[in-house]
Amino acid sequence: MRTTALSAVRAILAVTAQPGMISFAGGLPAPELFDAEGLRAAYDSAFAHSARRALQYSTTEGAPELRAAVAARLDGRGLATAADDVLITTGSQQGLSLLTTALIEPGDAVLVENPTYLAALQGFALAGARVVPVPCDGEGMLPDALAELVARERPKLLYTIPTFQNPTGRTLPAARRAEVAAVAARLGLWLLEDDPYGDLRYEGHDLPWLAAHPGAEDRTALLGSFSKVMAPGLRLGWLRAPAALLRGAALAKQAADLHTSTVDQLAAAEYLRTADLDAHVAKVRGAYRIRRDALLAGLPSALPPGSTWNRPEGGMFVWARLPEGHDATALLRAAAARGVAFVPGAPFFAESPDPRTLRLSFTTHTAPEIEEGLHRLAGPCRELTGR
Ligand SMILES: Cc1ncc(COP(=O)(O)O)c(C=O)c1O
Structure with a gap:
């Protein structure tokens, strides 16, 4: 059932429920925006x-x-x-x-x-x-x-x-x-x-x-x-x-x-x-756009040099790839210890998993929290690359 890799990640992500954790891991909507x-x-x-x-x-x-x-x-x-x-x-x-x-x-x-x-x-x-x-x-x-x-x-x-x-x-x-x-x-x-x-x-x-x-x-x-x-x-x-x-x-x-x-x-x-669902969605979109932009603006100084990522026009996720020789699960372990989390990309592959990939969700934290999360992520990234 392909769960081995997932369970390894789950064990780490269990830590991310701790108070104070800044999590880019879940694909959840922002609860403060629920109507x-x-x-x-x-x-x-x-x-x-x-x-x-x-x-x-x-x-x-x-x-x-x-x-x-x-x-x-x-x-x-x-x-x-x-x-x-x-x-x-x-x-x-x-x-x-x-x-x-x-x-x-x-x-x-x-x-x-x-x-x-x-x-x-x-x-x-x-x-x-x-x-x-x-x-x-x-x-x-x-x-x-x-x-x-x-x-x-x-x-x-x-x-x-x-x-x-x-x-x-x-x-x-x-x-x-x-x-x-x-x-x-x-x-x-x-x-x-x-x-x-x-x-x-x-x-x-x-x-x-x-x-x-x-x-x-x-x-x-x-x-x-x-x-x-x-x-x-x-x-x-x-x-x-x-x-x-x-x-x-x-x-x-x-x-x-x-x-x-x-x-x-x-x-x-x-x-x-x-009610006006479209008006509600417009409000949610406005908030998520700011959060997406905060994540995109902060990634260059957080992820190791040579990392790549995309710029989604919507949704909840940015997909990133670490440079050659890096492993997103190892990075998650170090990151979780610093109070920030994301999901490694490998379990999402049906075949040929790419261990360098990761998924970052930007919906559940405000822009200042996202900046703080990326600041926390920068430390383990530097250590792993020996910068
Ligand atoms: C691609 C995709 N399909 C389906 C679902 C399931 O959504 P729900 O059952 O809440 O409608 C999700 C949830 O994250 C999803 O990402």
């Missing part, structure tokens, strides 16, 4: 107006008003969607798990970006899939390499996070999206498009979902989440997929948990009806 008052009002209203329904069992596909609200948001961004095209899930993590159950049989090949989201790798491995990495560069997947792999491996599906990827923060450019969709249409495979971060854009323009491309419409499952824009504790996500696949996912969901919490769905629907 707790707005959500509380939405729950109050759900109880005041529909307590009996809110506390009762409900349908597997989800509360009609929440399905409709999700569909309207997608529609509003140019992806024609009806409420019936949407299944409400218990976080987008469950969407991934349902699609895995619905589509993958042991031995099936599954293509992934390299590196990619760790919990997806684990889910595919649990299902007995043969996980095959697609070669990537700084902008994500290489479409020609993808086409070659599809022809050779005959995969069941491609799992991709095209926008502000976890762990790299990369965004697949528009032209490559069209090429990926064309490969899927020409050679025939399912696309699992995971998009929990797309709303968190700090600069540049929104790009079309793979699901919106001609030829990909009937073979793309789009996964969305309220975790990063509302609150992850709600455990609310959604899945937009062609009818046959949605039916399969609903069957799998029935076996998994019957349905997602009714009260949480009604409160979220009420929030979407009465």
Whole structure:
């Protein structure tokens, strides 16, 4: 289960829960930015107006008003969607798990970006899939390499996070999206498009979902989440997929948990009806942009000379690479002792892990805290390079 490397990292990261630690490790939204008052009002209203329904069992596909609200948001961004095209899930993590159950049989090949989201790798491995990495560069997947792999491996599906990827923060450019969709249409495979971060854009323009491309419409499952824009504790996500696949996912969901919490769905629907989620997200984006910039501004004097990193246009993560001969796990051990943490990149790779890589999340600390965290990181970096 590929957990050996992860457990080693987990043991170190356990230390990062200590008070005073500045952690660039977790992929968490900033808790001080949650709209707790707005959500509380939405729950109050759900109880005041529909307590009996809110506390009762409900349908597997989800509360009609929440399905409709999700569909309207997608529609509003140019992806024609009806409420019936949407299944409400218990976080987008469950969407991934349902699609895995619905589509993958042991031995099936599954293509992934390299590196990619760790919990997806684990889910595919649990299902007995043969996980095959697609070669990537700084902008994500290489479409020609993808086409070659599809022809050779005959995969069941491609799992991709095209926008502000976890762990790299990369965004697949528009032209490559069209090429990926064309490969899927020409050679025939399912696309699992995971998009929990797309709303968190700090600069540049929104790009079309793979699901919106001609030829990909009937073979793309789009996964969305309220975790990063509302609150992850709600455990609310959604899945937009062609009818046959949605039916399969609903069957799998029935076996998994019957349905997602009714009260949480009604409160979220009420929030979407009465509060302004877009205004809230704009506020969150403003704060995260400042934090991203603070991290980017401080990295040159923190990481060893010769390190490289990217400049994500959104999301939560900066992906960095230490110079030749360095190891991010060794650096984490030294850094944690100084009160600062990050995640080594190696466990995110499906194959050929790069021990020099690391993921830095910039969302949960203010700019001055980020500066202090980088100041703490500079010490162990200097020691490791003998500067
Ligand atoms: C790429 C990706 N997919 C899915 C998830 C799961 O999100 P949730 O289940 O909270 O919607 C995460 C969480 O960090 C993620 O990074």
